[in-house]
Each structure stands twice: as structure tokens, then as C-alpha cells.
């Protein structure tokens with residue numbers, strides 16, 4: 001997961017500070033030396049680190065910190081606020097044209113994730129009840145047009161394409177007219193990338209921008225490339241007046257330097273963060289939430305938003321009723337697992353829970369898709385009756401389940417025991433929360 005190294009190091013610096021009742025100036029300086037090293041190791045731009053540490057020092061050496069009863073917490077709070085400011089302070093929202101369509105031009109080097117992000121952004125807009133149109137203006141990369149058309153089909157979003165013999169400027173211009181004629185309120189233009197920045201590319205992008213006056217020019221950069229991503233952003237911004245940056249591949253093993261430096265170096269805000277290859281792996285970028293994740297304080301707001309977007313409210317209500325009445329079956333368990341999967345990979349969900357990274361043993365819990373699939377296979381090997389009633393699962397039946405699902409008998413036993421424990425816990429819980437239980441708790 002991105003930022004893991006940085007996050008662990010910062011948290012260990014701060015846990016040392018929190019352990020102290022009073023802080024001296026030396027304590028603060030020592031901590032800041034470690035913060036500085038952690039940021040440099042995370043590949044944050046050298047000058048950005050210097051300014052950042054200076055700002056934190058100035059505030060942390062102030063009287064109220066050194067005299068506070070909880071000085072460590074005050075320092076964490078200062079770092080949190082400064083990290084947030086570094087990434088732009090508040091969320092920078094997507095522009096909206098007074099008169100639709102809002103035109104968004106996507107730019108970026110080859111392989112950064114431009115076409116994928118174009119699809120993700122269109123999906124996000126579609127979910128907000130907009131009617132986006134995609135335009136395929138990358139006529140150079142073989143299959144780029146096809147890639148966009150496939151995404152469009154998958155998402156049921158129209159794609160405007162004129163093949164690879166018409167100039168990208170003409171494609172963009174005609175796509176705009178098409179969007180107006182068809183009442184599309186957003187037009188997203190996927191432009192050509194190159195392996196490196198070159199004059200021709202920049203000229204072409206400038207011409208497209210001139211032809212359609214975009215409301216947004218979003219540069220897609222690969223967070224895995226660290227400071228290179230920042231340099232690319234700087235070069236593009238000098239020529240194109242970008243309105244925002246999209247950071248991709250934040251699900252990977254990036255150290256986080258790009259996310260922390262882009263805004264400070266280029267002045268251009270990060271508008272979205274992409275955290276996976278799937279079409280729903282795009283999030284609006286919230287500096288304060290990202291700072292909170294880096295400091296291990298979680299990001300409940302994003303988690304709640306994801307849950308609201310992905311989870312069926314009626315199903316959730318029905319599930320709650322079943323839980324309360326302890327009617328939870330293996331079928332419900334499968335259903336729940338499907339719902340949770342919609343929130344994204346589990347390790348990403350865990351990162352959004354405050355302090356989850358520090359929970360004992362949590363680091364080793366790799367509840368990955370494969371493991372979920374194995375558990376699902378056990379449930380799917382059960383008969384209808386068995387799924388409703390775990391008591392039917394005799395040793396011979398368990399043997400059959402193991403063979404049917406490709407697990408060992410021990411795996412099957414372990415899973416059934418966990419499920420049983422969970423049910424027992426729910427029964428206790430619901431009796432505690434029932435009318436009698438509530439009274440008991442009051443007393």
C-alpha cells in the first residue's frame with residue numbers, strides 16, 4: 001500500500017513524543033530530524049521537505065506546545081495540518097461550465113493510466129446522474145481508440161470516434177458539437193500520450209485546447225514514478241496551464257513522494273487519486289483525508305461514502321434484521337462478502353480505519369480476494385439445507401465440502417467454527433440489546 005513506509009516511520013516518531021509528559025526544544029528538534037529523513041526517503045522533493053520542516057518547527061517550538069500537557073498530540077496535530085496544507089488544503093473540485101457541456105481534456109505520458117482514468121471519471125459522473133460523452137483523440141497508439149470503445153461499451157457510455165485518419169483537433173471539435181447536439185453535459189477527451197515529452201505532443205495538445213476551450217485540463221501521472229511524476233507535471237504545466245492532476249497507481253508500492261510534492265512544486269492541485277485497475281477505483285482527492293491516512297488516523301469519511309455508493313440500502317436493512325434475530329445463514333454470509341467486496345480490496349479498507357495498521361497481528365492478515373474466493377467455494381459446495389443449518393455439517397459432510405471446494409478439512413472446520421462463533425456472538429449481542437437487555441444495561 002502507498003505511503004506504508006512513510007506512515008510507519010511518522011507514527012513511530014510520534015509515539016515516542018506522545019510518551020513524554022513535557023517536551024523540550026531538543027525533543028522537538030530530534031523528532032523533526034526524523035520526520036525530515038522519513039519524507040526524503042518517501043521521495044518527497046528536497047525543497048518541499050525543507051520548507052515543510054521549517055514550518056512545523058516554527059509552530060512546534062511555540063510556547064503552547066512545550067507547555068501543553070499533551071505536547072506529543074499537539075505536534076501530531078501541527079504535522080497533520082501542515083501535511084494537509086502541503087497537498088492543497090481543501091479538496092479541489094471538478095470545474096463545471098456555466099453552459100454545458102463541461103469539457104475535460106485528459107493529458108499524460110503513455111502508460112500513466114490516461115485512458116483507464118478517462119473511463120473511471122466518466123463512470124463517476126454517470127453515477128452522479130450526468131451524461132458524459134467520451135472522445136477518442138489518441139490516433140497514434142495502436143488500439144487506443146478500441147480500448148476506449150471497449151470501456152464505453154462496458155460502462156454504457158457513448159464514445160465519439162472518427163478513426164485514426166482524422167486529426168485529433170478535428171476529432172475534438174466535432175466531438176464537442178456532437179455532445180451539444182446530443183445533450184451530453186460532460187465531454188471527456190482522451191488525447192495521445194508519448195513516451196517522453198516532445199514538442200509535437202505539446203503543440204497538438206495546445207491546438208486541441210485552443211479548439212475546444214476546455215474547462216479542465218487534467219494531467220494523469222503515475223505515482224509510482226515519484227519525482228519523475230512531479231517533473232512531468234511541471235513541464236506540462238508550463239506549456240498547457242493544467243487545471244489539475246490525477247495521481248494513478250496509488251494502490252501500488254509507491255512511497256508517496258509525488259502526492260506530497262506535486263501541489264507544492266507546480267501549484268497545480270491533485271483532483272483525483274486512482275487506486276486500482278478497476279473502473280470504480282477512482283476517488284476525489286481530499287488533502288485532509290490523505291494526511292489523516294498517512295498519519296494512521298484513518299479516513300472514515302471516504303469509507304462511509306464508498307459504502308453509501310456501493311451498498312444496497314434495502315439489503316443492508318434486511319441484513320441488520322437478520323443479525324438482530326440471529327437468523328444469519330451461510331447464504332447471508334456470502335451475500336455480505338459480496339457487499340464488502342464492492343468497497344474495494346480489504347487492505348485498502350483497513351487503511352481507512354483509524355489505528356487499524358497498529359492492531360495486533362493486522363499486518364499479517366492478508367484477507368485477499370483469493371482467500372475470500374476459497375471461503376466462498378466452501379459455502380457454494382454446501383447443499384441448500386446445509387447453508388441454512390450449520391448443525392447438519394457432520395464430519396463426513398465436511399470431508400465432502402473440503403473435496404468439493406479444494407480446501408483441507410482443517411480449513412473447512414476452521415471456517416465453520418468461525419461462523420458458529422460469530423452467530424453465537426450475535427445471539428448474545430441481540431439478547432443484550434433486546435428490551436430486557438437494554439434494561440439490564442441501564443441498571
Ligand code: GDP
Pocket residue numbers: 108109110111112113114115116117193248249250251252274275276277281
Ligand atoms: P495510457 O497509456 O496513459 O492511456 O494508460 P492506460 O490507461 O492504458 O493504463 C496503463 C496501465 O496502467 C494499464 O494496464 C492500466 O490497467 C494500469 N492502471 C491505470 N491506472 C491504474 C491504477 O490506479 N492502479 C493500477 N494498479 N494500475 C493502473
